[in-house]
Amino acid sequence: MSKLLRYTIVLFALCQSAFAMTIPVHPVAKNGILDLRSAPFTNKIELNGEWLFYWRQLLAPGDKPAANPKLVNFPSLWNKWDKLNGEELPAYGYATYKLTILLPKSHGELRLSVPDVYSAYLLYVNNEPAAKNGKVSTTAENFAAHWQYKTFDIAKTTDTLRLVLQIANFVHSKGGITKPLYIGDKEVVRLDRQRDEAIDLLLTGCLIMGGLFFFGLYLFGNRDKAILLFSIYVIVYSYRIIGIDNYVLHTILPDLDWRITVRLEYITLFAGIGLFGLYSRYLYPVDVHKIVVNAISGICFLFAGAVLIFPPYYFTQLINPFLVLMIFCLVYIPYVYLLAYRRGRPGSIYSLSSSISLMIVFAISLFHYWGFIPQLQVVSFLGYVSFFFLQSLVLSHRVSFALKSAQNQAEQGLKVKTEFLSTMSHEIRTPLNSVVGMSHLLLKNNPRHDQREQLDVIIFSANNLLAIVNDILDYNKIEAGKISFEHIEMDVVAIARNVVNSLQVSAEDKGITLKLVTDEKVKSKVLSDPIRMSQVITNLVHNAIKFTPSGFVEVSIDVLEQSDSTIKLKVAVKDTGIGISKDKQALIFERFTQADSSTSRGFGGTGLGLAISKRILELQNSTLQVISEEGKGSVFYFIQTFDKAGESLPEKEFKNQLPKQGKPFAGIDILLVEDNPLNVIVAQTFLKRWGAAIDVAVNGQEALARLDLSKHKLILMDLHMPVMDGYQAARIMREKGIAIPIIALTANLPDEVRQDIAAAGIDDIVVKPFLPDELYSKVWHHIFK
The missing domain is CATH 3.40.50.2300 (Response regulator)
Incomplete structure (x- = not known):
């Protein structure tokens, strides 16, 4: 919790310092005159104070007013004033504001910046049109609304500015202006605007890319609704950055229809809060009150629907009840995150921290909207970045937690599978022991010829079943990473000879020739795992015999390179069998797979032999490869470099020879x-x-x-x-x-x-x-x- 407190203190300190730096200290207008003759222009100066106001008069320079002006505080909304001449002003209407600005006799290049108004204006400076938005008119028919940032440059020789600002509104529920005009050094104003645009563009780009990233994470992940809602919320809210306040989007696309943009502005506001409420519900479903969150989201989406249906005059009036709802959310959502944090939910510390950032950002927006503080864009930017970054950490932690849980489940499943296979192996081998043992006992009791054939079939079938069990266990062990390799002396030629001898009967039963061809340059034993080498060669030879109806199977060992300490051998098994088509040659190395289903039916087997051999060789930095032509045969081979173990030695003889006949264990x-x-x-x-x-x-x-x-x-x-x-x-x-x-x-x-x-x-x-x-x-x- 101490980290959270430190984070909060830092944010409030930044907010306070930024607010202190942005407090303007300059003269204000009095009686329609603003004296800036002694004011420095190192910073922008707000043209605030008492302006002359002419209600329902669109006065051009030189026009004679129909009535005396009133002094009003600028900027402000005319329909928010208590009364003017005993009359409450409506939102719909038009008026003219006037201000005279006194400038120093000599000054640098100045620039005047004009914000958006409610909801069209025409500005004259010293009797010349300087800036405009939309089309001002005394009637709704000739009126057109538009919002866009505009500027006007002031010559160095100008010492007096006479501003005439015409404002008209026939669409919005607010009439007048709430943002100040600014004057300042041209470069200062330009850089300030560029900074605002850069911040908005950067933040918008980050939000859109972040939203797309999380949307992709949802599509290709576990379809977590919290991730989906956050991605949609981020993309929707990105319009709030680029499409309001500074209206950077309107600067980029000046011909955008105001009726579309104003709806986007309000829809993204209403729907954004609703989406965030739903996101919080799916983020911490146990900690939120579903009825409360559903009610908040329902009201928000209802407001968003009203924006699509009703004219701007009506839906813009929804902002005040919505602000009440938003303030409630600013209290309730952090409360939910606090509950989640206390209950130890994954990533809740980041959620709670992000809610503090969001509270600061929304507080700045609200106070700025009410006119209490300036925009504080840098602080808002830092708050937004902190909020979305921390929420990203929440979801990243959520995804990581889900992946870790899935990994634990997978590991547990693998463990259960391994234990199951081990148990099944034990249970299968136990009765097999009886089958094989009894069959051998019967063979030693001089059975009839037909009985011997039947016993041979029993033993053959039992051995096949045992081989299948062994293959499954071996592959499972390889997958689990539990296979180990010895590094001891072995005679590759002797191993190959033993394999050929042991499978000679199987080859003869099919009427094919099984032979071994060895390179005379193989004179040394090597260091490796003899059991695994025997297993690989046995699998390849057995496979070749199984898929060779006629012809031969040849095992060859060739020396490719050798030095005093190492030798590179090519071990190949060639057959004249059915062969494999090119499009199936990669497939056969997959587990439980043969070239096609008919092969499995015709020749039997699990399809694990090649997969096991391939993995064993890969774990020893070698590769099992195949050259094959359908209908002509195949060559399976691997190339492996071994360390030499010295010259070949004769096989050690047993100290005591095993007797062949009699009762050698008599008396034991x-x-x-x-x-x-x-x-x-x-x-x-x-x-x-x-x-x-x-x-x-x-x-x-x-x-x-x-x-x-x-x-x-x-x-x-x-x-x-x-x-x-x-x-x-x-x-x-x-x-x-x-x-x-x-x-x-x-x-x-x-x-x-x-x-x-x-x-x-x-x-x-x-x-x-x-x-x-x-x-x-x-x-x-x-x-x-």
Whole structure:
């Protein structure tokens, strides 16, 4: 709140100083004569005071008046005087004002500036027409209204000015003049006018551009009605800057019809306040009283409608009741913003500060309208700029708040999606473990030929389902930015050879040739992530086999450049498959997308393989590219620079070779901790086939109770169980000093649980659905290492 107080004090100080600087100190007219012979002309001088007034007489220089003049205070409205000769003057009518000005014998070039009047005039200076607006007349038929700033230059040799000002009004509810005429040094008057025009033009341009900006923000944003209403309000109110007071627009476009401009002046005033009320309602809907705001806006729009329907004489009389409404708004709107600030609404401090600026601007406008103070244009300009800038901050804060909320929701949604996919992966992998495990068990029981074929189909389908689950999880992990890369030794040629060997059966089943061609210059291992490299090459080769009905698939590795420390390789997968049309080649790298829907139906798949490979390569500063011709085949390739890791080394041999036959685990007791009965059957059957004795616990607490250190040599532990999960059971065992190996059995991916199992003291992991050979090798390694 202290910032708000400081802001208010600064604004009031500026207002006070500017007002003090603009207080005129110069003579006033007496008995129709203004003596300026000793007055300095460093500033503009108002021609105020007692002027001669001739009611219902349009006197030209030299005309003899029909009646004696009256002395009246100038400027003022004749229909606002109490009485003249015992008579109250109407707004409609005409009159002549006269003033004699005495100037110094010698002076510089002077200029006389004439403002708008209600609502046409003709000014004579020393018997010559000097300035005019509209057409003065004694009848409404010959009368024409117009408002525009005019000036008249005075020669250096002139020592006396005789002003004759004819004013006529037959359209407005006010008659006469409320703004003073000025005289001053020509350059001072010119610069002063240019400053006024520059301020008005600058502020108008800022408002229009700001309004268009927020309108665009509404169109392309979240369609916030507060933003829309503020943009319309700003654009509407911009006319109030350029189309009134100084009437800069009338100077730019002097032929504008007065009947149009006067309606625009009042419509923008009435509608502007109504729009601002609605804007405040949508800005802080909980803090405003909707009935009050709707009533204010309704009255404002009703007044604006009256401007369109009725003649100026009638709608210009609405200004006084409207001022009462505006004063109420000047109190109520800051009250609403104060409530919003106290209740901690986003951006409310800026709203409250802006309302203070608006109060100052409107107070200046009202006091100037009533004739108590000068225009104070600089202070008004600063107030307007402060108001619209602070309101812009309010909306910017609102948009930022909305974006932040949307971001939090998106992050929460991503988190929920990740958790959902992880849960679904676990739930799918668990029954798949039973399907795959039982199928392998049946294959080892010497099934008939037809049964073997059926079991092969089951295993193939289960593996396909597992591949789909893995692809979805991988892409989700990439999108969430949770993918990480190792930087370790790998043999690219060996990886490619393993991929080709593993997919050789799939290629042979389709009757196509799968081959590997390597450059002899590849002699070194490189530093990268072997798992991700294998994943990319596997996706590309699998994709090529899937979309190649006949012919061949060739994997090639070529050296493009190499130095002592780096090597640039081109890895390509070429096929003689269906090919891809040029207009679809960019599309295939999008997620869940293939060249067309018929491809998906004909060949199957999620369409994630290429998208995953592309993102993995991009995260390693490489790019997956394609050269393809429809009906002839495709080449998918990427070029990547690797750091060398040294010369290729022979594969390390196991210290203990795994026996191929017999019961290698005879005499070994294993504690199996698993809550799923089918998974218990699968693991137990394999382990017993290999000679192991199995004890079963259905949760971590039971495992702690059944564990016999003198008997059990290994623990196979599921991670997700009721009562006590595998993590907690493993931690308790390690805290008790139990050091026997623990292998986790889980449907989670290794990357998801690696840190948690390490923290719990678990030695290794077997992912469900597991292959018998994998379980066999892990158990062998930890028992006989």
